[in-house]
Amino acid sequence: MRFSFLRKAAITAILVALFDRLFTFGFSGAVIGGFATAWLVGMVLGRTDVRRDRRAWCALALAGVFAAALVDDPGPLNWTLFWCALSVAALMPRTGSFDDAWHWAVRLVLHAAAGIVTLIADLSRSLRARRDVRHSPGVVAATLALPLIGGGLFVALFAAANPVIARALAAIRLPSILQMLVWTLAAICLWPSLRPHPLATRLAARLPDPEPILPGTSLPSVLIALALFNGIFAVQNALDIMVLWSGGFLPAGMTQTEYVHRGAYPLIVTVLIAGVMALAMLRPGSASEHHPWARRMVVLWVVQNLILVASSAWRTIDYIDTEMMTGLRLAALVWMALVGLGLVLICWRILSGHSARWLINRNALAAFLVLAVCSFIDLGAIAATWNVRHQSPHRVDLCYLAGLGDAALLPLIHLEHQTMDAAMRDRIRYVRTQTYADLSARQESWTHWTARGERRLVRATAMLGPDPTRPSPLPNGAWRNCNGSVGGASAPAARP
Known part of the structure; x- marks a missing residue:
């Protein structure tokens, strides 16, 4: 469209002016949700391709939900989810379909990183497209010299003769360097949603599916490693069952609170590493993928990891009973539940032969649903x-x-x-x-x-x-x- 660029530039300028008006004294309050809604409306008005894409409207609807959450109680989580939904809507018309969460995560990262490049490149391209002899800097300067100089002279004379005009001129304050910097940063954030950089979609499309690969994963190596790992995890789980679940004796000088608090988070890190290793050991096309003993020992290992997650949650609950509940500890319990669900999905993926794309999409959907619920509640x-x-x-x-x-x-x-x-x-x-x-x-x-x-x-x-x-x-x-x-x-x- 002939005036598409000018329309988007005007929408960006209006949004920047609105940002400056709403957040003069800080970025807080329900006005954040109001600005998010204005941004959403501005993108719909400025992007014809978004209005015509049914998939983009699903992302726009989600962005509207999170804008409402920002009106209710603004916070970093609500804003992040709003921006992600808005960015998915902005990029959706330039992708074939929703392939998987891994590629979309890369697209969103590139979309955010290319903000300053997008604005500068589009401004440069616009100036080159409109540059001809009639609009060269010399011709423009010669054309504007008489009206600007003459107008300035007359305004100065009238100001000297009329105190009303003099006071009005004295009240004019030019924006400070800091204010202009804020305007520039706002424009850098807003502009890519109206004109996404093609880099975000092109690079992500070239990425392979994220199948984890570990060196030395021959069949004998995998079988020996799984036997060793299962033995090590069995010792840890047995100790946790004896101490946490059965009230066994603790080492000398260690209290129950110290034992509980010490292992809650390291065990979750251990489980995450173990999950990635389990996927790498039985990745599609490997020698161990269909080996019966390898599959059995991986399933056993995943079950032991689920016991570790349960122990971590038990430790956290015991620590809450001993000390107190905090928002971070409540969030940690939610995170442990997600990790446990991820392990179940890993086991199901190995047994049923689903792809890595299937696994990532299911985990991403579960995480999104949990985060969406958390955006409307106060932990x-x-x-x-x-x-x-x-x-x-x-x-x-x-x-x-x-x-x-x-x-x-x-x-x-x-x-x-x-x-x-x-x-x-x-x-x-x-x-x-x-x-x-x-x-x-x-x-x-x-x-x-x-x-x-x-x-x-x-x-x-x-x-x-x-x-x-x-x-x-x-x-x-x-x-x-x-x-x-x-x-x-x-x-x-x-x-x-």
Whole structure:
């Protein structure tokens, strides 16, 4: 289309101006979701090929879902999923079909990396296409010299004669270098969605299927390795069963908490390495692919890896019971479930003869569904609620709850109403008061307002009533620590 480039350039300029207007004071609040929606609409208006592609509309619908999640509660996960869905929609018309998640991951990485190259190359190509004798720099300068010089002279004379014009000119502020840099970075991020660089699709199409290959995977080597690996893993699983599941004795000087915490994450790394090695040992076309004993020992090894995943999850759950729940530990349990599912899929792939593409797509779909669900829930709020319900008030880590921000507000209100001494209640009351005040201040600013924050504020206000009890005043020279305890002076008499 003749004016396609100009239309896309105009859409980019509008989006950059909107970005500058919305995020003058920082990148936060539900306005992130509003900008994401504007970006989505701009791409649909600027890309005819996207509007005509039914597969692209599926990705656009997903991008709209994650834009709504950004309005509700913006975060890095929601933004990443939105950008991925939007980029898939931008690249879909230039690919034959959705081949596999591996190639699409490479396309997205190249699409992101080629942003600055795309903008510069398109600007250079546009200038070369429009360059002729009538539009040479010399001709353009000669044409604009008289109107610019004459107009500037008259404006200066009128400014000297008219104070209104003088004040209007004095109020004009040219953008700073930092502001122009922000505009440039925004344009670099926005432009590729309207004009994707062909490098993203061409290079990814040349990549082979990701079949892992290990040196020395002859049939005797594979059989010996599998026998050895199964023996080593059997020892580890037996020890875990004795200590974790049967309450066996620990080595001298080691506590149950230390044993549990020490092995949770290294075992998951071990399982991931073992899964890749299992795929490499029985890759299609290898001598061991159809060997009955190799297949049996690989299946046994995968089962032992599943026991390791179960032990890692058990360790994490025990550590949560001993210490406390955190958002990261909850995310770790979800990750362990995904690893376990991946092992089951690896075993099924080996037994049924499916391709690596089948395996990658199933794992990617499972990971996407989990991440999509997590984008609409608050792991911090779940962790705070669990701690309040399963721990006594004196065991709850108030510093951690204070660090969660408004995610811990409702659990703090519930905690405040539990049975405890007056000093502990005063500490909880202080953390709750600070959290409530911070949330109220953010919700009053349109640049920081979020839908989830508004729901929490309304519910918290209803639970606290019109005149919530405030923490006890502090004597001169005293201060509050993150857990509400008083430092620097004797604690005041707490209100009941």
